Amino acid sequence: MKSQAAEAVRKPRVESGYGSPKPTVQLPIGGLRRAGASDLDELMRLEEACFEAWRRDSRRMIRDSLRNPRHEVWVCPEVESGGERLTATLVLRWLPGALRVYSLATDPERQGSGMGRFLMDFARRRAEESGVRAMRLEADAGRKGLLGWYERLGFTRETLLKDFYAPGRDAWRMIAKLADAPTALPE
Numbered sequence: 001m002k003s004q005a006a007e008a009v010r011k012p013r014v015e016s017g018y019g020s021p022k023p024t025v026q027l028p029i030g031g032l033r034r035a036g037a038s039d040l041d042e043l044m045r046l047e048e049a050c051f052e053a054w055r056r057d058s059r060r061m062i063r064d065s066l067r068n069p070r071h072e073v074w075v076c077p078e079v080e081s082g083g084e085r086l087t088a089t090l091v092l093r094w095l096p097g098a099l100r101v102y103s104l105a106t107d108p109e110r111q112g113s114g115m116g117r118f119l120m121d122f123a124r125r126r127a128e129e130s131g132v133r134a135m136r137l138e139a140d141a142g143r144k145g146l147l148g149w150y151e152r153l154g155f156t157r158e159t160l161l162k163d164f165y166a167p168g169r170d171a172w173r174m175i176a177k178l179a180d181a182p183t184a185l186p187e
């Protein structure tokens, strides 16, 4: 696992239009793994570091996701002297005929280094391998940068969901149809 991770790295980008360059990281392709109950504390730390209070999942919701056979919680671990630290997480939910990207988060210290794109590419591969027709996600309607990034990844805005996260916090439901897939999507 570790040696694979050392070999299978993608050259990270350090420059972008978002401001100052971030430190480089090696993407831990071999190190991406399914999360388990022992990751709960780290998953909560990422949730609190990455999302505003109104947008966060509770510990109980994350635990339920870890147990749900239709959900997949993936994590990128990094070994530190004090133990293992999670640098990013991806939560997928299988729907009839579609894969929902439920959550995606990179530790703020690692954002802008390609981890998010790596995880979205991974999600797309999971969807394609599984033969579903589309990917779906909901994105904060107030974050133009995030919506634009998803559009660059092949998603299009489908429905504006009023008060999706909380009163006054709308979301865009976004869809990416997969190659050779029928156009109709499941409800």
Ligand SMILES: CC(C)(COP(=O)(O)OP(=O)(O)OC[C@H]1O[C@@H](n2cnc3c(N)ncnc32)[C@H](O)[C@@H]1OP(=O)(O)O)[C@@H](O)C(=O)NCCC(=O)NCCS
Pocket: 015, 016, 017, 018, 019, 020, 022, 050, 051, 102, 103, 104, 105, 106, 107, 110, 111, 112, 113, 114, 115, 116, 117, 118, 139, 146, 149, 152
């Ligand atoms: C959205 C998020 C997961 C992206 O993760 P990431 O590891 O920063 O992703 P990337 O490094 O692949 O960057 C994503 C895009 O945003 C840009 N970007 C985002 N933050 C950046 C930063 N701080 N510095 C430089 N570029 C940044 C990159 O250029 C990239 O665009 P590109 O792929 O077209 O070049 C991350 O910003 C995050 O965890 N945000 C908080 C939680 C969240 O909002 N999750 C999404 C909704 S569930």
